[in-house]
Amino acid sequence: MEQAYKKYRSNPLAIVLFIFAAITLSILSARSISSKIPVIISISFVYLIIMAVGVCITAFILAIPNNELRKQVGMGGLLSLAFNGFAVFFPFAVIAIVSDLMLGWGAAQAITIAGIFTSVSMLSSDFMKAKVSRAGSILLSMLASFIFIILYSSCGIIAGVINVISNLKLNQ
């Protein structure tokens, strides 16, 4: 695993792809909630924080059964491994851009959720290389995906409610 970890850590392109995808999906998700630029910027910022928190939580959950990995790479290494793994968000960000700008769907939130599922399952397979049992890894990846998606969806719901309330106040 240490060898695999070194390979991921030495790949800054993966981190760049993840940051690009996270920013893109955050902005497109925020755009589907409101059309006002200050609101889009603030909601995007919250989404970005939630994505970072979600990736950290995923890393810690997937590392629970793997003492060996935690000792070898430490907390910083786990996070680095997780952020590299989440580069799988990139295809979903590109699909979200095309679907939003070319096809006119506001489906960024659904696309992000599909991206979270795929990224977490791929990340768990990275952790499985470190001899985590298959059943345990599937259960933990489901738990991590579930927590991440609840965090992400709750942000959308809260932002949507605040947006509706502020629009009602403006209309009054």
Added chain:
Amino acid sequence: MKLRYIFHPAEILTAPFSVAALLSSFIVSGLAFALFFLQTSLDSGTDHVSTLLKGILFGTIGISIISIFIWLFAKISGSTVSIPAAISAINCSYGTTLIFVLVGLVLHFLLRWSTSVSCGITGVLAALGPMSGVIMIMTKYKKMPAIFIMTFAGLSVILFWGLLNNLI
């Protein structure tokens, strides 16, 4: 073809090749896209028969062409997988789409919901999950080539669907 291939299509690449698995995989992707396109025509009110035929053609010939490109890109990054195995594994990845569109059709007929985007497109995106396993094996676990191949696979299906349904 074993039923578990629909949920774990990557296993096709490690199992001995069989013509039956290849033919069954065409049924899986053909049916998935036929029903997905049918959902689109039910939502938009266009001609159901021609849309269904487009779906069957796209699910069989279209996906096979995309699979050949995926195989080619994977070959460049060192894949040793054969074309028939790659086609059957990628076709079977759309088993997830098939489940989503079946649920979408049930919801459409029971509750009159428009489900082509909520269940159809979500189903196509969900297929990227099992497909990522297939692509990772084909690229010998090289993450960067796999990510770019996944982008190509997801994007090409969405764009072709948009083109065939006159959405672009």
